[in-house]
Amino acid sequence: MSGTVLVVEDDRELRELVRRYLERGGRRVRSTGSGAEAIGLLAGGGVELVVLDLGLPDIDGREVLVAARDQDQQVPVIVLTARSGVDDRIDGLRRGADDYVTKPFSPTELVLRVEAVLHRTSRGEGAAAAATTFEGGRLRLDEVRHEAHLDGARLELTPTEWGLLTALAATPGRVYSRYELINQVRGYEFPGYERTVDSHVKNLRRKLGHDAARIVETVLGVGYRLGWTRDR
Structure with missing residues (x-):
């Protein structure tokens, strides 16, 4: 199932609609209405991205989201749900979702969002960029391998x-x-973006450890900046 988009949606007609549009866009698709089956497919590897409905009949869709984020390959997830409240969006993003699409939705827009997420999370095949280091080599960002290391330890980032x-x-x-960041990272204007960015920064800082506040600095009333300098 290499390069496969996994669609997890209990509504059969909607599931087939999403599958057809993704296949027309050139994507291989596997679909299921079962959360348990989705977790099994994720464990088997080869899933490139998950389009996930949270309201599944057998298990809570958030269990599938956690399973996708727990995999070694850190599979990106687009949540597809009728839960449209800002708090629901924030909860999904805190759990590691990369995008959040509410029903009803445009299938064409969903395909574009799939492409945008895959573009952002690609491992840079064919890219010529070398790893960039900061603060005397303490922080290392490898655009080709899509990896970040802090003091020699790999950071498990969403x-x-x-x-x-x-x-x-x-x-x-x-x-x-925050507006600039959400549009650079997520590629579109997202309702509630200020809370969204703050939530992701909080999670990022937790992984950066005791130097987090100096690495990602808060500029009150404006946004954020990288406090560490790039090595020459």
Whole structure:
């Protein structure tokens, strides 16, 4: 199932609609209405991205989301749900979702969002960029391997956390507003973006440890910047 998009949706007609549109866009698709089966497919490997309905009949869809984020390959997830409240969105993003699409939705827009997430989370095949280091080599960002290391230890970042860190690292010291960050990382204007960015920054800082506040600095009333300098 290499390069497969896994669609997890209990509504058969909707599931087939999403599958057809994704296949027309050139994607291989596997679909299921069962959360338990989805977890099994994830464990088997080869899933490139998951389009996930949270309201599944057998288990809570959030269990599938956790399973996707727990896999070694850190499979990106687009949540597809009727839960449209901002708090629901924030909860999904805190659990590691990379995008959040509410029903009713445009199948064409969903396909574009799938492509956008895959573009952001690609491992940079064919890219010529070498690893970039900061603060005397303490922080290392490898765009080709899509990896971040701090003091020699690999950071297990979600695709969105990786996007935030690399966006800030593009110009160390430059202050990015939350609006700029959400559009660079997520690729579109997202309702409730300020709370969304703050949530992801909080998760990122937790993984950065005791130096987190100096690496990702808060500029009150404006946004965030990378506090560490790039090595020459």
